[in-house]
Amino acid sequence: MPHVSKPLPAPQDAEAMKFSEFGRLLAGPSGIGELMEDLGHALAAGGTGIRMLGGGNPAIIPAVADCWRRRMRELGDDPAAFDRMMAVYDPPRGNPQFLDAMAAMLRAKYGWPVDASHLAVTSGGQTAFFLLFNLLAGRQPDGTVRRVLLPLTPEYIGYANQGLSEDFFVSIRPRIEFTGAHSFKYHVDFAAVEEALAGDPSIAAVCVSRPTNPTGNVISDDELVRLSGLARSRGLPLIVDNAYGIPFPGIVFGAAAPLWNPDTILTLSLSKLGLPGTRTGIVVARPEIAAAVAAMTAITGLANGTIGQAILTPLIASGEIDRLVADHIVPFYRRKAALAREAVAAHFPAGSDYLVHANEGALFLWIWLRGLRCGSSEFSQRLKSRGVLVVPGRFFAFGSGCDRSHADQCIRVSYAMDDDTVRDGIRLIAEEYEASRSR
């Protein structure tokens, strides 16, 4: 085949690349970029030689993986359905059967008055946040700039760089409760939230992850209802990031009631169910917001991946998804979480100055190393050189008002990997912490 290829001058110096403001904000290094690089490469290599307690990759749970394989065989056994899944674009809002099944489930389970017009699929939960944050906040048609309030920080690393304007987030520090010799818990500081809402007319939305990534906190029903009321009283949407929550993947260890009303934007995802490779997120919101998300999907991506939706639709319709969650996913992570907490208790010396956040859900222990002098990034580098990946706490402190020095004494430790990796990783974390202190 003919081709055009000539000797070329040396590429322009990278310094000379002229990137836009969008590029300056989104195309550089970021915490989430580093994390996903580390995670992807560690796991693409089969996890050999590295204890991957870093990223938020879900576990491969045998009964759950069996279910995905069975569903793919079922799809393959129906060539017309399989071919349609591969070769036909869904509407930008999502697959109509999937949307109907999701809406029916939410109506039946929680009594929420939603139908497909309240839903929109996105290419993973991360993309839902990119679209929603920039839909609501940032530069406004009147020239003002609006922001997103995070009522309980540290918050999810993946939000930090998503804003298309500077100074995108307003971060509220938590009220810290010391619950034991080596345990603590964050609570929403409502006085501070109310003050921020009252004093800052630029707030466009309130956003909280529940369970909280990175801390494993699950804000209480009362906290959630109170946040919803505060947001609503100011005409602001409350965005609830339910990536780890109820009804799926359901990685919540105590009781927690989900909440939705037309002033709530709830996001769900198939990733932590074990399907991150399908990139499937779901937004539940008032119809104007859901329609806006669908419109943005068309323009920025044409349509969504079809495969996660095709796998899940009959499992939602039949209720099988609830059994997968209750019988396999929740027990699996409950056991892992206990194992991780026990490993911490076993490997950190009794007199060590550390605290573990209340472990109420998600895949993570959030460990506060109060004697850490070197900062969480340097500490994580030292751990990396010993073969353990964790995420430095400082990446979860962003936005104006956040407590960087507190977060910089913390690390996020995933317990989704196999038992030995988790135990061994935590042993090395404890060792390195003690070694750091005696230096």
Next chain:
Amino acid sequence: MPHVSKPLPAPQDAEAMKFSEFGRLLAGPSGIGELMEDLGHALAAGGTGIRMLGGGNPAIIPAVADCWRRRMRELGDDPAAFDRMMAVYDPPRGNPQFLDAMAAMLRAKYGWPVDASHLAVTSGGQTAFFLLFNLLAGRQPDGTVRRVLLPLTPEYIGYANQGLSEDFFVSIRPRIEFTGAHSFKYHVDFAAVEEALAGDPSIAAVCVSRPTNPTGNVISDDELVRLSGLARSRGLPLIVDNAYGIPFPGIVFGAAAPLWNPDTILTLSLSKLGLPGTRTGIVVARPEIAAAVAAMTAITGLANGTIGQAILTPLIASGEIDRLVADHIVPFYRRKAALAREAVAAHFPAGSDYLVHANEGALFLWIWLRGLRCGSSEFSQRLKSRGVLVVPGRFFAFGSGCDRSHADQCIRVSYAMDDDTVRDGIRLIAEEYEASRSR
């Protein structure tokens, strides 16, 4: 399960929703949004009752669909590989094995000096353009606003709304060659392109689709080399949208040499191979640009869908993809294209005032209805009421300088659907055109 649900006040009036500038640009109605809605719903319904000559959905070609089903069975037969594909995030740049296979193929086939550092996967080609356009053009750190030059318009409908600033595109009208009683062809008007480049320091990049969507034009090797030289001489990247081009899906009916150099940004996609449901696009660019795309993917979406890459990797490595293209995809669309051209010749009366653009590639006939008084949207509405979907030409005319009145006499007609649908749809288009003229 407990839940929180209370009687609610009526939702705010949609008019009162405060959307940002981003929302105002991306969250409203768009040509591509309408097209994808129509396409998705027509095909989700199994295509019953509607002749879908509208969107760009690829055909389901039996030998090709067989290959995807076989690959999925192979993946399913290796549970570890299948589980990894579903449950493990790839690095944001893409799957390392896929990137290596792609780079090796481009080196072997075309001699381009590329490795994985020149590549980045995106969630479909559309997303590649959203990221690339806004990386290069739009609001700059110094406060100026830069734009993208489209050297040969009409151009792809999907670009029209992707800019995050107003007046994002500069459109150059084509030189029109009349090649027969009912045939014409667009050529690049280089005098106009040079004038625009010389007179407008705000141009940040040049972009052309090849084959061109919507026209089926394939700009010549000489035109491409000349555009590349012009862009490079001004230090601008030339973006070449290869969604329908060589090496895959290869829907090009004559000879055409691909081009790449470090000042070219080439995009490919798995969609028109028959895998749009996997949302897989590929950017080939200098390492600084590819790294920027990977960074933007991490922030806006964490990672890409894994499934299209997993299906394709061994087919690229073995060369089987070339045989699929040469033995099945190209012959299929060549036959369809001939059938469509014949249907036009058969159903439009000899004296009818219509012209068909040179049909050199892609899935479309671009038909210029010179006697159309009602405009392409009204005409498409009339066709819709007769059960035929086409895309009104006016949606492909955007950007400053474009020829809206010319494009508004044109329609884009897909020939990817089954023979009877294509023939019958074209018959109804001819009938409706004649009926419109006698009104």
